[in-house]
Structures are given as structure tokens and as C-alpha cells.
Amino acid sequence: MTTTADDMRSNRDIIGRDDVTDVAAVLAMVGHDEPDGRHLVDDPCPAEFTWDYQKGAKPKLDKLYEKAKNAQWNGTTDLPWDTEVDQEKVVIANREANGDNLRWANTDISGTVLEKWGDKEWMRFGVENQNWMLSQFLHGEQGALLCTAKIVETVPWIDAKYYAATQVVDEARHVEVFSRYLDEKLSGHYPINAHLGLLLDDIIQDRRWDMTYLGMQIMVEGLALAAFGFIHGMTTEPLLKRLLRYVMADEARHVAFGVLSLQEYYQELSSAELRERQEFAFEAAVRMKDRMLMQEMWERMEVPPDQVVRIITQGPERDDFQILLFSKIVPNLKKLGLLDAADGWLREKFTEMGAIAFEDLSDATEDADAFADGSPAERQVV
Ligand SMILES: [Fe+2]
């Protein structure tokens, strides 16, 4: 379908609801169990051969590929898996290191079940929060694995196919280490969050090759890089800290891969085509914001989600969320020209969501990690 810049798709058309902040609509979207445990998504994107094998035709992608080959690490042997992890001790140590904010000390919880919580409940919250978060990281990593394998097939340039192949290995390693961490060090798995699942499905189902990049490398991985950085800075658990440091060095390259690949391509697109990309970026931003409500965790803890998510969306943590969500994404969208294309449609959307302030932070191509040589000494800076 071709859209012209004049076609005004509404929020309802794009995200399925009129109001971005409609919490009831967000909570109404729940995951469903698949009878045989399989999740199949149709992928309509044509695979493309290229007969132009000239390595280095895209010099920046070539440089990134050379870096990536050097920066490989082994999830089995490069991480201290013998570290003993006591989740409750980690909850306490993190709280001591980061202040009582982890117990929502600065949040008005009156009138909710949280008001009656004692140490036991807050401890369970801390433990389940670790389980939920790492589970979603794991599922997101598998999404990245599938999307990047798809990019190997669909991107037209040999330098990008080469680079994407290294990212496939990176993502396999990320799935491996998050899965092992959950199995060996934590105390429970969560299924994929409904909003994250919907977004990953949408990315895979789009037949335009650049949408895989936009959805995965720019949006999902942009958020992941920010989220990993946040947890890396917050956690006192040495194995997780090391694991995240290694994963972040890879993710910085992945986000840079997205920006370097799309930057040139987007200069050739019409205003109407850019508008479609803007709508997709907006949809992805909303899904990722919705995911942060952690609704599966509240359900497991038998807390009515509508009570707590209202606090999350309105409380002081909201600002932290915005930083987490958009600090890496908005500067990259700006660099791609997507903030201001089509009369600044996306700028307006992000302004409404309170996220535009981050537009001038450094973008992925300036991220030191993206072009670091990945040597073991460099990676071990934690
Ligand atoms: Fe990853």
C-alpha cells in the first residue's frame, strides 16, 4: 500500500488506541499461550542476492565488520560462571548501593496494595523484578537473532551482509548467556511480554528490508543499550555486571550498524515513504513504553496491575523511564532525518511523549564502544 504524506493515519490506526497513555487499553493486551509452544511468524520479505562482491564499497560498514571480527568473545569461557548469586542478597546490596528508590520510597503508593507491603513483599518484588527483566532481555535477544539473520538475506549490499553475519553470532551468544544466567542464577522465567512480542512480530512481518533495521537496530537495540547501561550501573552483582559490559560493547556496534545502513538510504526516500518509517518508529516507541509496565510480573505477584501501573505512568519514576527509553533512540532518529521529515510529524509525537529533550545527545556513530577494537583488555573495563 502506498501512503501519501496527506494520508493522516490516526493513533488508532497505528497503535490500536487513540490515547498513548490509555492504561486500560495497554493492560487489555495480554500474551496468550500457544498450544504447542511454538510461535510462527510469516516473513514476506524477499531474499536478495548481490553479484557485487566488492568488499569495502561501503567503507564505514566495512570498518565496523573488521572491528566485529576482532571483538568476538566466548560466552562459555569469558564469563565467571562460578560466581555465586544469591538473589535476595543482590536485592539488599543493590538497595544499599542505589538508595531506597528501588522500594519506591519517593513514590506515593497510598491507596494501593503496596501501601501494606513489608520487607517480605518488597523482597519478593526485587527478586521477581530480576526474573522478569532478564526474561524479557532473553526474548528480545532472540528477536534480534531472528531479525539479523533476516537482514543477512534481505539487505542488498555485501558489506552489510558481512557485518550482519557477525551480528548473528553476537546475538546467538547473547541468547546463550542470558538463558544460562536465568537458568543457573535466577529463580523463574517469564513468557514474552505481549507488547514486546507484538513489536517483534511486526518487525519480522514487514516486507521492506529497511524496516527490520529500523525496528530492531534503531528502536529495540537502542532501548536495550540504554537499559543494559542502566542495569550495569545499578547492579552490584559481579557476574551480571561483566555479562552486561560485554553485551553492551556488541550492542553499541549493532545500533551503529543500523544508523550507518539507513542514513544514506533514507536520503533517497520520498516524504511519503519517510512518513511510513516515522509511523513505524512511533509504533515501536509506544510498544516499548507499554512493555515497561511489567504487567506479567504484577499478575504473578497477585497485585492488581491497574493500581500499580498508574503509579508507574504518573510517578517520579516516569522521568527515569523516559531517559531509559529514549536517550539512545531519539538522537539516532534525528541523524536518520526521521524526526523532522514529513513536517516534523515524529518530532511532534515524541514531544507529546515527553522524550524530545534527548535529541542532541550523542548518536550511535559517536558511541566509543561501537568502534572500540574489542580487545579483551578493553572489554574487561567494568
Ligand atoms: Fe543482543
Ligand SMILES: [Fe+2]
Ligand atoms: Fe544486538
